[in-house]
Amino acid sequence: MGPDLKQAVQRHTEWQREAALGVVTPVRGLHLVRRTSPSEIEHTVVQPLVCLVLQGCKQVSLGSGISSYAAGNTMVVTGNVPAVTRISMASTETPYLALAFDLDLAVITDLVVNAPEVHSRPSRQDTRDELRDALRRLVLLLDRPESLALLKDGLVREIHHWLLLGRQGLAVRHLGSPDSHARRVARAVAILRATSPKPVQIERLAEAAGMSRSGFHKHFRAITSLTPLQFQKQLRLIEARRLIVSSGKMISQVAFEVGYESTSQFSREYTRMYGQPPTKDKRAASEQLETVSAAG
Structure with a gap:
């Protein structure tokens, strides 16, 4: 390293x-x-x-x-x-x-399509040393902007190459296959990330994934371990905690901004996920800010 x-x-x-x-x-x-x-x-x-x-x-x-x-x-x-x-x-x-x-799914797809004899067969080699070396060379080029501009694309491809040949190469290859369940679900996840906290119809997600409604539910849960609704709820609560800790907004305002109509429901689900109510996180964030301000 x-x-x-x-x-x-x-x-x-x-x-x-x-x-x-x-x-x-x-x-x-x-x-x-x-x-x-x-x-x-x-x-x-x-x-x-x-x-x-x-x-x-x-x-x-x-x-x-x-x-x-x-x-x-x-x-x-x-x-x-x-x-x-x-x-x-x-x-x-x-x-x-x-x-x-x-990981860049387009790069994975390009490597698999253009060099199938290398990247399409199971290998499961231990490529950790090669992967770390490629990452090291990429980071070191941050200090040499002109060289970085010329060499970064090749290093990005090399990083994905070693991942494809590594022990998790099969799962990485599935990410690059346009017809794989992982790639199809990824298209739905991109919509959920882009539209959160707005509600999204399950039909729209299934259509984006090119699946039936029942098939989409099955594969989405198999890949993410959550239903689409649970996945979106996690995205909302993660954003809510970020706002509570960093923005200083009222709990009710945060609840509304992340898509909740009921503050009490928001507080229940927030507490279930984080183990403590949003008011406690807000108070801790305020106390930390006061401590930093006093030290400054």
């Missing part, structure tokens, strides 16, 4: 605020993350990505137990799935450092 990669991520993230999404880079889909203290439990809906932890530790639950990812560990997610995450090891002296790279 090398100290040069860790130093590069540290340098590019020193100015960032403690944010789960991290620093957006000039490379589409590449995010760099730094955190100087353990985080609270976060609920999110993860899209297909690869994450490489460089320092510290992160706990992730994708529905079947909790996995811990420490320095040098790589996590590959091959579907739009709900996740519960927590950065469990981080400090000012030794911050949590990681990079995340969103």
